[in-house]
Amino acid sequence: MSALRGRGVEVTALGLGTGGIGNLYTKVSDEQAHQAVAAAWRQGVRYFDTAPHYGLGLAERRLGEALRDRPRAEFTLSTKVGRRLEPVHATAPGDDLANGFAVPATHRRVWDFTADGVRRTLDASLARLGVDRVDIVYLHDPDDHAEQAFREGYPALERLRAEGVVGAIGAGMNQTAMLTRFVADTDVDVVLCAGRYTLLDQGALTDLLPTALDRGTAVVVGGAFNSGLLADPRPGARYDYAAAPPELLDRALRLRSVAARHGTTLRAAALAFCAAHPAVVSVLVGARSATEADDCAEQFRAPVPAAFWRDLKETGLLPPDAPVPGPRDPS
16 A cells, blocks of 8 residues: 555555446446456455546446445545536436446536535535545546636645545546646645556656656556557557557557567556556556456556566667566565
């Protein structure tokens, strides 16, 4: 477990993201979702991340139900604010696939980084989760709402932390520039960087990660597989929630070939790379079944040969200054 800046909040090196159990792209049954969380727990995962955005609250409800009988002091829970859910009054609501989730469109998302919106959104999340507190709250994707997020949303999170309502605060995004600004200009404890520090995209290496190290701010990495391309590179695979462009598919196939040559898997390498940077405290993986949760945990634990990393750097598949895992302790 890694602690966040002395806040009394700890995260495991491997965490479970819950977009998948919120029916991201495809339907998942309640039982499948429950078993995915149970398998992650069995594998030692004690950090769980969710958001109202995931399945219009479905992920939060399912996660809360799956953790209901677990001792609250034994796991760390994070959710997000910035998208407030409002009911849609329709006799036959459509679906939410336009936003990526295979759920009925019973609610609509309202961007809201006001102080009131932050508290209302968090209160609704607590109700869906069935808990009286979460440990970490992130401002969720404030890309197009920077002024309101910095002027109102962030101070609201500071007040919640000061009041003891939450243990740690931060921001979660798919870009590094604004996350770097949060780290440099505010007192966030942690940031969640999705998809910008992977074997295919090391954008965070130039700004966010060195700034976080300098400030002592923890970084959680999500999207280690870039929406699936690094888990299973093939035609039609997704990269950042859309079909992977040919050049990235080719690069992923080359990475997989090098991994096979060194007796490892691309999945193991993708997870190990994210975890190797000294600013990174946890890597989030998405799993929609027990099988996927078990595989992620097993791949995360699998050693990746040092020769694999040397090969990537020598062939230009990885920058020469990118941190890579050191030798494993044989004990």
